[in-house]
Amino acid sequence: MTIEKERQKLNQLAEQYGVRHKAVLHQSMLLDTLINKYNKIKYDDLKRKQPIA
Known part of the structure; x- marks a missing residue:
């Protein structure tokens, strides 16, 4: 992995x-x-998977 x-x-x-x-x-x-790029990708992915209501 690049980060490591x-x-x-x-x-x-x-x-x-x-x-x-x-x-x-x-x-x-x-x-x-x-690390910031990785976290943004992970956060955006989690945000999309959460239910709207």
Whole structure:
């Protein structure tokens, strides 16, 4: 899964450079974007499956 792959990359960068490094912050934002997209898809799917009344 892409999210897990990007999470692993984030952890590797943090170990290599420290959590405040520019590359780590960039990777963290990328991961946040992927997670937000995933959550939006899941939320929209659940919203459609709920009964109207």
